[in-house]
Amino acid sequence: MLDWKSLHNTIGGAAKILLSTHENPDGDGLGSATAMWHYLNSIGKDCRLIHTSELPIEYEFLNYNNIIETYKAKNHDSWIAECDLAIIFDVGDFQRLRIIGEKITLNSVSAINFDHHPDLKDKRFSQNYINMNAAATGEMVYNFLKTVDVQLTLPIANGIYTAVMTDTGSFCYSNTNETCHQIAIECLNIGVDHSKIYQTVYENRSPAQMSLLADILNNLDYSENGELAWFTIDQEMMKKANAIKKDIDGFSDFIRSIRGVEVALMIFDNGNETCRVNFRSKGKYIINDIAKSLSGGGHKFAAGAMVKGSLSKVLPKVLAEANKSLVNQDNNFS
Numbered sequence: 001m002l003d004w005k006s007l008h009n010t011i012g013g014a015a016k017i018l019l020s021t022h023e024n025p026d027g028d029g030l031g032s033a034t035a036m037w038h039y040l041n042s043i044g045k046d047c048r049l050i051h052t053s054e055l056p057i058e059y060e061f062l063n064y065n066n067i068i069e070t071y072k073a074k075n076h077d078s079w080i081a082e083c084d085l086a087i088i089f090d091v092g093d094f095q096r097l098r099i100i101g102e103k104i105t106l107n108s109v110s111a112i113n114f115d116h117h118p119d120l121k122d123k124r125f126s127q128n129y130i131n132m133n134a135a136a137t138g139e140m141v142y143n144f145l146k147t148v149d150v151q152l153t154l155p156i157a158n159g160i161y162t163a164v165m166t167d168t169g170s171f172c173y174s175n176t177n178e179t180c181h182q183i184a185i186e187c188l189n190i191g192v193d194h195s196k197i198y199q200t201v202y203e204n205r206s207p208a209q210m211s212l213l214a215d216i217l218n219n220l221d222y223s224e225n226g227e228l229a230w231f232t233i234d235q236e237m238m239k240k241a242n243a244i245k246k247d248i249d250g251f252s253d254f255i256r257s258i259r260g261v262e263v264a265l266m267i268f269d270n271g272n273e274t275c276r277v278n279f280r281s282k283g284k285y286i287i288n289d290i291a292k293s294l295s296g297g298g299h300k301f302a303a304g305a306m307v308k309g310s311l312s313k314v315l316p317k318v319l320a321e322a323n324k325s326l327v328n329q330d331n332n333f334s
């Protein structure tokens with residue numbers, strides 16, 4: 001049980017509070033941060049939600065009154081310099097804050113790590129509130145607000161619902177727990193439009209994304225008796241499909257849905273001598289150890305890494321690590 005009362009006290013002692021989440025933000029990071037923004041705003045705090053990326057169009061509905069800001073030096077530097085406190089949601093790794101993290105360090109802003117990813121014991125955080133059993137960071141926001149007796153309002157509930165829905169694959173992934181469903185019931189009672197949120201988040205794909213997916217499906221590879229399905233994306237494929245980086249989100253989940261596939265692996269060549277590697281597991285194999293061996297991290301069944309080198313170099317290395325890990329885990333089962 002986390003000491004939510006202590007977080008409540010810390011918040012009580014702060015006047016200016018910065019909220020943020022990881023680059024390329026998702027529904028959990030944005031939903032958690034917006035829910036907390038509405039709470040802090042209601043108790044009279046001067047708070048701002050600033051992150052480093054462009055806001056994805058499918059999360060625009062969380063942006064009432066333009067509370068979600070993309071970092072710009074001239075708009076934000078002097079405000080951040082005066083902050084007492086930063087609360088960082090769902091970040092996994094301080095590094096993923098990018099410029100926001102640099103500003104926090106530069107101005108010695110006391111930063112709280114509010115997350116369900118493993119604790120990396122990063123000294124740049126002054127306090128950690130970590131619950132790896134939480135399906136979503138949004139579940140932790142809910143627990144915090146309940147503990148300090150805050151009534152959920154519709155804007156708070158929209159954020160929490162979006163966070164939990166996206167991190168549980170709409171209440172389907174193995175991490176889905178009883179609290180997730182309790183949260184859903186409560187949010188529905190408050191008036192959250194669950195089907196509208198679902199459609200906005202998931203039925204909002206661009207034709208470019210579909211054309212890239214078609215290319216991937218045509219070039220899908222399997223190993224380990226079909227239990228590992230892997231695919232690669234390079235800049236040429238991106239150009240051909242007219243796709244943008246964000247379009248690749250969700251592809252690994254989709255590939256994992258193939259019958260017999262236990263682990264989906266994506267390797268995306270950024271075009272600058274780095275590759276983004278992504279693992280998704282159905283639950284038979286733990287894959288964050290593989291990500292860790294590549295200097296990445298994540299959850300047991302959803303993890304990733306950034307690996308130096310172009311695709312031709314990274315691919316054999318990653319495949320070897322993945323195959324080795326699956327074989328090892330198989331041997332341990334039998």
Ligand SMILES: [Mn+2]
Nearest residue numbers: 028090137167
């Ligand atoms: Mn999350």
